[in-house]
Amino acid sequence: MQGLIRARWADGMGDMPWMHAALAELIASGDYGRHVHRMRRCYAKRLQLLRETLASALGDGVWLPGVSGGYLQWCGLPGLDCSRWRAQN
Secondary structure, eight states, X not given: OHHXXXXXXXXXXXXXXXXXXXXXXXXXXXXXXXXXXXXXHHHHHHHHXXXXXXXXXXXXXXXXXXXXXXXXOOOBOTTOOHHHHHHHO
């Protein structure tokens, strides 16, 4: 808990005592764990739908690596050299 509080202070939430109180209550009640579990299931379903939609729309040549967390899904397209885009920007 102390590590979480220190991380939040560093993230700019240190000046919001009401946020600390709300977070402490959420953790103490057990609702935070249930929320995280529910969100993981929800995000996994949405990610699977995204992957299926991209594969369907872009064909078998699309590269969709697995994810280990976060909100990004990388994808690679056959015959597309993104390094050219970077050089132009």
